[in-house]
Amino acid sequence: MNVGITLIEVSDLVKYYPLTKGVFRRVVGWVKAVDGISFTIPPGLTYALVGESGCGKTTTVKVLLQLEEATSGHIFWKGQNLFKLKADGRKNYREDVQAVFQDPMSSLNPRMRVKDIISEPLIANKRCSKGEAFSRAIELIVDVGLQREDANKYPHEFSGGQRQRIAVARAIALNPKLIVLDEPVSSLDMSIRAQIMNLLKKLQEQYGISYLLIAHDIGTVRYMSKYMAVMYLGKIVEKGLSSQVCSRPYHPYTQGLIISACPVRPGEKFGAPLPGEIPSPINPPSGCGFHTRCPFAIDCCSNTPPPWMELQPDHFVACHYYKEHGSIAADEIQEHLNVSLRGVITI
Amino acid sequence: MSVLEVEDLHAHIYTQKGVVKAVDGISLKVNAGETLGLVGESGCGKSMTCLSIMRLLPRPNGQIVGGRIMLDDHDLVQMNEQQFRGIRGRLISMIPQDPYTSMNPCFTIGNQLMEPLRTHLGLRKSGLIERAKQLLDLVRIPEAISRLKNFPHELSGGMRQRVVGAIAVSCHPKLILADEPTTSLDVTIQAQYLYLIKQIQAEFGMAMIYVTHDLGIISKVCDRVAVMYAGKIIETAGIAEIFQQPAHPYTQALFSSIPPIDHDVDWLPSIEGQPPELINLPTGCRFFDRCRFAMERCQGKYPPEFQVGKKHFTSCWKYVL
Numbered sequence: 001m002n003v004g005i006t007l008i009e010v011s012d013l014v015k016y017y018p019l020t021k022g023v024f025r026r027v028v029g030w031v032k033a034v035d036g037i038s039f040t041i042p043p044g045l046t047y048a049l050v051g052e053s054g055c056g057k058t059t060t061v062k063v064l065l066q067l068e069e070a071t072s073g074h075i076f077w078k079g080q081n082l083f084k085l086k087a088d089g090r091k092n093y094r095e096d097v098q099a100v101f102q103d104p105m106s107s108l109n110p111r112m113r114v115k116d117i118i119s120e121p122l123i124a125n126k127r128c129s130k131g132e133a134f135s136r137a138i139e140l141i142v143d144v145g146l147q148r149e150d151a152n153k154y155p156h157e158f159s160g161g162q163r164q165r166i167a168v169a170r171a172i173a174l175n176p177k178l179i180v181l182d183e184p185v186s187s188l189d190m191s192i193r194a195q196i197m198n199l200l201k202k203l204q205e206q207y208g209i210s211y212l213l214i215a216h217d218i219g220t221v222r223y224m225s226k227y228m229a230v231m232y233l234g235k236i237v238e239k240g241l242s243s244q245v246c247s248r249p250y251h252p253y254t255q256g257l258i259i260s261a262c263p264v265r266p267g268e269k270f271g272a273p274l275p276g277e278i279p280s281p282i283n284p285p286s287g288c289g290f291h292t293r294c295p296f297a298i299d300c301c302s303n304t305p306p307p308w309m310e311l312q313p314d315h316f317v318a319c320h321y322y323k324e325h326g327s328i329a330a331d332e333i334q335e336h337l338n339v340s341l342r343g344v345i346t347i
Numbered sequence: 348m349s350v351l352e353v354e355d356l357h358a359h360i361y362t363q364k365g366v367v368k369a370v371d372g373i374s375l376k377v378n379a380g381e382t383l384g385l386v387g388e389s390g391c392g393k394s395m396t397c398l399s400i401m402r403l404l405p406r407p408n409g410q411i412v413g414g415r416i417m418l419d420d421h422d423l424v425q426m427n428e429q430q431f432r433g434i435r436g437r438l439i440s441m442i443p444q445d446p447y448t449s450m451n452p453c454f455t456i457g458n459q460l461m462e463p464l465r466t467h468l469g470l471r472k473s474g475l476i477e478r479a480k481q482l483l484d485l486v487r488i489p490e491a492i493s494r495l496k497n498f499p500h501e502l503s504g505g506m507r508q509r510v511v512g513a514i515a516v517s518c519h520p521k522l523i524l525a526d527e528p529t530t531s532l533d534v535t536i537q538a539q540y541l542y543l544i545k546q547i548q549a550e551f552g553m554a555m556i557y558v559t560h561d562l563g564i565i566s567k568v569c570d571r572v573a574v575m576y577a578g579k580i581i582e583t584a585g586i587a588e589i590f591q592q593p594a595h596p597y598t599q600a601l602f603s604s605i606p607p608i609d610h611d612v613d614w615l616p617s618i619e620g621q622p623p624e625l626i627n628l629p630t631g632c633r634f635f636d637r638c639r640f641a642m643e644r645c646q647g648k649y650p651p652e653f654q655v656g657k658k659h660f661t662s663c664w665k666y667v668l
Contacts, residue, residue, distance in 0.1 A: 052533035159621055189388040190560055194604035194617030216534060223606035223615060243611050260538035262608050263566035263590075273538035277503055 006040040006076075007177060007210050008064075013037050013073035015059050019282065032281050033059040035234035036073070041178065041227075046204065046211040048221040048242065050257070051231035054278060057214045059234075061180050064212070065099055066090070095125055098171040102183035104163035108155040114141065114166055115151040121173045140169040143206075145199060161192035165199065172203060182214045197224055218261045222246045230254045233289035234281055240315030250317040252294050288320060296321045350521050350554040351377040351400070356414035358392075358399045365626040369395040371578035372414070377522065382548065382555040384569030384586075390622065391575040393558045397524045400556075401441050402431055418522065437467040440515040441524040445531050446507035450499040456510050457495030460517065467518045482513040486543060505536035509543065516547055523548075523555045529564065541567050562605055566590065571658075574598050577622050577633040579649075584659040594661040597634045632664065640665050 016030040034056040041047040049057045062068040064075065066082075075082040077093055085093060098121075101107040108117055118140055119133035128136070138151055144165040155163055164184065171179050184200065185193040197220065204211060215221050221228050222242050229239035230251065238251040249255045256274035276293040279285055285292050291301035298320060306318040358370035370392045377383045385393045398404050399411050402423065416423040418438060423431065440463075443449040450459060460479045464470045470478055476495070483491035486509040499507055508528060515523055525544070529537040545568060548555055557568055565572060565586070572589045574582040574597070582595040593599045600618045620637045623629060631646040632638070638645065645664050653666040 052535065161621075191388060191601055191604055191618040192621075194606075194615040195619065197606070198615060198617055219606035219608045222608060223612065246608060247610070256535055256538075258608060260534045261563050263563045265566075265590075273542050274535045275539070277505060277536065278533070 007043040007078065009038075009040045009074075009076040010060075010064070011038045011074050011076070013060065013063060013075065014071045015056075015063055015068060016071045029282055032234050032284055034063070035284070037229075037231070037234075037236045039227075039229050039236065039239060041210050041212060043177070043210055044204070044208045045227065046213055046225040048213040048215060048225035048228040049231055050215055050218065050221050050228055052216060052257075052278060054233075054281060055231040056234040056281075057231055058182065060231075061099075061182055061212070061214055065097065065180060066094070095121075095174050096177045097180065098174065098176040098178075099180040099182065100164070100167050100171050100184050103187050104155075104160060104167050107167055108163060110155055113152055113154060114146075117155070117166060118169045118173055121170065125174060127174065136173070137169075140173060141166075143172075143203070144169045145195075159192075160188050161195060164188060164196050168196075168199065168203070172207060172209070175207065176209060178210045178212060180212045180214070183216070184213075185220060186215070186217065193220070200224070218246060218258055230257070233279065233284050235289060236318070237290065238315075238317045238319075240312070244312060244315045248312070248315075250311055250315075250322065251290075251319050252296050252321075253290050256293075288318075298324060300324075348379050349376045350379050350418065351375075351556075352415075352417040353396075353400070354415045354417070356396070356399060356416060357412045358395055358404060358409065359412050360395075360405065360409045362408065362626075367625045368578050368628060369409075369625060370399060371625075371628070373575070373578075373580045375573055375580065375583070377554045377556060379521075379554055380548075380552045381571065382557055382569045384565045384572040385556055385558045385575060386560060386565060386572055387575035388560060388622065390577075390625065392578040392625075393575050394526055396575075397441065397526050397556065397558060400524060401435060401439060402428075403441075433467075436463045436520075437518050438520050439522045439524065440518070440520045441526065442508075442511055442515045442528040444527045446499075446504060446511050447531070449511055450507060452499055455496055455498055456502070457497075459499075460495070460510065460514055463514060463517050478517075482517055483510070485516075485547065486510065486513045488513075505532055505540065508532060508540060512540075512544065512547070516551060516553070519551055520553060523553055524558075525555060526558045527560075530559075530561075537564075544568065562602065574601075577628065578625055579633065579662070581634070581663070582659075582661040584656070584661075588656055588659045592656070592659075594655045594659065594666065595634075595663050596638045596640050596665070598661075600637075600639070632662075 013034055014036050015034040016032055018027045019029040019031060020026060021028045039047065049060060051057050063070050082093065115134055115137045118137040122128055122133040122136060123130060138148055141151055142148060146162060146165055185196050188196060213221065213224055225242045228242040228245055229236045232253050238245060238254045245254065249258055260273060274293055279292060287303045288301045288306045291297045301320050306320045307323055308316050308318050309322050310316050311322060353373060353375045355372050355374055356370055357372055360367040360369050373396060385396065387393050400416055404410065411424055421434065457479055460482060461475050464475055464478055479495055480491045483494055488494055488506060488509060529540050532540060541564060559565060569586050571585055573580045576597050582598050593602055604615055604617050606615060618637055623633055629635060631648055632650055635641050635645050642664060650662045650664045650667065652660050652662050654660055655666055
């Protein structure tokens, strides 16, 4: 990605949480929630972070929304260091970056009317008068596919999908540059998911907003995002164009994820799943964090962190296997994936 | 040979707002060794169907108001509670959705694993421990003997759900009802669990009803699929037909609204609107107001079941000439 056109650049971001013991809260260890990740979000596009629970995607979001302080590393917002911004700049940043959360039941105040929920950011940031804010709220309500009359209702009067629409309207009220979508559709029913995803895509085109999408469903990520990064144990293991990563995953973990989620064709058996469970982030394995479960692990995986390699333009993977075997390994591993996907490895 | 036959089952839940017709006249059959997938969105009655079969509907508000549930020669609806206790956990067992709430946090997993063995199979002492150990080995939990003394909170979600699975198969039931057992698990752990379930099922030859809304899972574990919408089964078909030629407009729309993993799409066709409320059901087809092919007669009368292929049935007026 070209550095000149990035909206936000995260570089070597680290977030450790202390583990304390005793009355004096002596620090006895660290939970390495996010352990040195870097990515850049281009303007007007969607960047996705994928991974299983505990891989650090939500912690990344918390740091990005300035709800947590980073242990080390930098975030550059339009070229400026976010952690060194003055009160003024911070306020602007908070207006420019909004969020939509997973559960619209708990992220909307049950005692506020819809128009109050949506106009609150406008009024709090003194963008306009109360009257103007209400009329803008009505416009937004129509924009997200609800009825004008819904403005005076309370959140409990809506279904899950409609509530998520309200949350989206609130997020776009300030014309932000970036919206963080933390699992925006995973609490919704299947037929409603497509409605919300299409709404988000429509609004992106209309307003030119960037999205940072956090998800665990590969299908959602592929549909919504241009770029994606796969996280495992606080680190990014593979990143690149979503369509490339999904159709030609290189990292064994990405392959495992995709094999696990992909439907098998009728009459075929499904491939062997990845063995083992995710290790604890308190004492993550040395070297490559994935070597304990990796079917291709070699000696150096357990002691040296894997280097980044660009195997295709704009498609990076952190894996020793490719360092050792180069592009031959890429074909070989791809062969393995095809075999697993087609289910020749039977039970 | 069918293990379970459900005929015209009606289950209602009585609330202050009115009668919720959670299960509204469904019929299904499960053959020995077969896995039937029960698919649908939340509130379509798939969990209520399972709870009716287990006779575990919420009391006193939930009730089976009509129909028959035949397990071999036993009519489960007519049985009294005393008789049914010999069936529940012995001939039919259930794997509930959330392993965090389905196990009792005050008892060790050994204790909970041995309970059905003691009550149904009459095992005692060393035989009991031996069998419990075998079951944990079966679900691939290492160091089984020491694990028996663990409490549920000492296990990870995936392991806990495997213990729940072990409890479910402990008495070699004829039928297992799996109610979205992997929704609370991570994707790779989910794949391990499905793999294990299929292996155990093949080994014991049990029949299974697998409730889910995930197409990836359906394609991996099911032999036949029944799609539910607003309390009714609208389509049943073999696993190949349901993916290749879904017949009911709802099934078609549902399948095409799920973003694919293996290829790109520019725009997903979504189903607009919401499913009807189960308190206030329309007289005609329940998918009427969201259906692309809706005709006049769809509104008047509920469509009968119509055969569209070998073992492929659907309730839609489109196919009735």
